[in-house]
Amino acid sequence: MRMRSLFSVSLACLLASAGGIIAATLADNLKTIRAVGPEGSGNEAAAKVWPQIAASGSVALTEILAAMDGANDIAANWLRAAVDTIVSRELKSGAKLPVAALRTFLLDTKHHPRARRLAYELIVRAEPNEAGRLLAGMLNDPSNELRRDAVQRLMNQAKELAEKDATKASASYLQSLTGARDTDQVKEIAEQLRKLGKPVDLPRHFGFLMDWQVVGPFHNLKREGFETVFPPENGVDLKATFDGKSGKVHWGPLATSDQYGMVDINKPYGKLKESTAYAFTEFNSAAARPAQIRLGCKNGWKVWFNGRFLFGRDEYHRGMQIDQYTIPVQLKSGKNTILIKLCQNEQVEEWTTEWQFQLRVCDESGTAIYAVDRPPTPAAPKTETNSQK
Amino acid sequence: MKRIFFTLSTVLALQLGAADWLQFRGPNGSGVSIERDGLPTSLTEKNIAWKIALPGRGLSCPIIVGDRVFVTGSSGPQQERLHVLCLNAADGTVRWERQFWATGRTMCHPKTSVAASSPASDGRRVYAIFSSNDIVCLDLDGNLVWLRGITRDYPNVSNSLGMAASLVTMGGVLVAQVESDSESYAIGMDAGTGVNRWRLERPKNSNWTSPVTMAGPSGPILALQSSKGIQAIEMVSGRSLWTYTDGASTIPSSCAADGVLYVPSHGMTALQPSGEGAPSQLWRSNQLSPGTGSPLVSGGRIYTINNAGVLNCGDIKDGKRLWQLRLKGPFSASPIAAGNYIYCVSEEGLLQVVDTQAPEGNIVGKLELGAGEVILGTPAISGGAVYVRSNGKLWKLTR
Known part of the structure; x- marks a missing residue:
């Protein structure tokens, strides 16, 4: 009996220890990936550990995504490739993605914007109906891609409203403008608001x-x-x-x-x-x-x-x-x-x-920073041709 | 003579897999398939074995390694999402797809795209480059081998119109020709690690041509084209061998065949390299000037498509024009050949097959690949099939 207990304890220690080793190894491997630098430096070391990361189960996804925080763009791509590989393999095998963990990751705006966008895409892949609900709160998200989709969602709503209720359409367009940073979206919103009698101060925007x-x-x-x-x-x-x-x-x-x-x-x-x-x-x-x-x-x-x-x-x-x-x-x-x-x-x-x-x-998201003494925008002469229509 | 034979054999042996199409314009960048028969010529819809939708857009050439087709694309409002796809050649189904984020500038002319440059393979790995100067190396199963962000390393290597030079690989070296008005290099990277083996400063001028490989006296050589002319270097070491300084086009690339380099320069100029000395000029013809697509040499003849959509056929011995055939253009894609047939695809998606043995050339097959399709990428030939890609679709055509 004592022998059996001792064996059980030893086995438990071994497993715990093994678990610790596995966790440490993933962390170490992620550190190696994050060390890639200019002119291919770190590529050889990264290539050695990348297959181990890519062999992880879907439970490791959020840890891999979190490793993008503060990583350089090249390292982020290494990590992204591992995420793609894991997801592809897991979905082929019929496994489910850890949606709850991914949602928690997504909603923490301190994480890398691109990692959060990737988490969003994985969530929507598993649960397509989640898109609208998630985007509803992302009009001023640090991720350009998430914010763009949130803006587009409001623009689509405004477009539908335009023929029925100009006041509501204007309000929806104005709301979308608060999040819009991409030039094509800003131009489209400004054009629609102009038609609705609400000119936009584009230089200030x-x-x-x-x-x-x-x-x-x-x-x-x-x-x-x-x-x-x-x-x-x-x-x-x-x-x-x-x-x-x-x-x-x-x-x-x-x-x-x-x-x-x-x-x-x-x-x-x-x-x-x-x-x-x-x-x-x-x-x-x-x-x-x-x-x-x-x-x-x-x-x-x-x-x-x-x-x-x-x-x-x-x-x-x-x-x-x-x-x-x-x-x-x-x-x-x-x-x-x-x-x-x-x-x-x-x-x-x-x-x-x-x-x-x-x-x-x-700022990094493209949101204008104003000088404290920024003068009012001068009125554009009616005859003046704007540089980009 | 023995040594020349050895190096030619080496070059040919490095083109792994008899029917593979491993880079822009296929075997050695020649545009000529080693398959002479079994390809579709008189075309109908029935020749479409399959067609699939591609993500985003692109004009890179598909490449084929065994039973796998690799194609690149770019998507997103700023084309910042880079795609590498591996498809089953048999049915077009996706084996795997990998995405990456652009780390360099993605601005380009609206006609082109961030996926303009063609990928390359050495039969074991696939190398993809994008206009953002991101280079991705994956094994054939989609496992990442290495990455480079050339614009991060050399920040002024970019072009506001977009980059377009395709990759070449041989002898364990991968070469990227990244040239612009502000900073230009040819970079020879270790194909296994992506680390620089050599880096050569190149003329500061926008340049969209791709390097061309040739057999040299002591290994493969690379002909680097620019507005200044041609610089020939040893592929493995990057050592300069000879130069041709009479200028050349910055859009259509050169073409090598049987030790002669055919350069889009003053129309078309044929150069005969001789070791490390200056090459001798065999002939020059302003009647064979190519438009956007690159020249093609097959069966003792040189073919070019000019900006008016006319296919010109010349004799490679003296550059004398033999015949002209008006095709329906315009063309951006380079013509490719198999046996006696040349395949030309117009920007508007009309694939035309020309029988080069007819006295004045003859169009024997035509197929509209779809209204609204924009085709700028050069097709590929492998396994009895012609592969054509538009911005958003890929077709496989068989007999």
């Missing part, structure tokens, strides 16, 4: 910066102006005068009333080619916080934030869109400065005459 100081033109012969350090790059003095491309140049104001915040450099200088200009503005932040500068530009450009160079590209006339480039920044409380260099090249085709940019400050 997006947070486009409308008031700039510009100086130029400097040269960009043979595209060499892009790498040439002109005086504004050494420090902005709005009272200074410089030797420009064809005479003395100085800073001057340039405001836009374009609904999509397009700042047209051709306006002050004419349709110049092989030229460089600078635009400068200040952003008075209510608090220190992480933010993003989002830029659209089809000319060569460089950006400095609070005097520090951020990024630049010498790509010309390959297309332009809102949020074409996203650059993370750290706002400081009070005055921040943004300097942008804009280079126009030598091409002569009509479609290469554009020399312009649009820039906004927002």
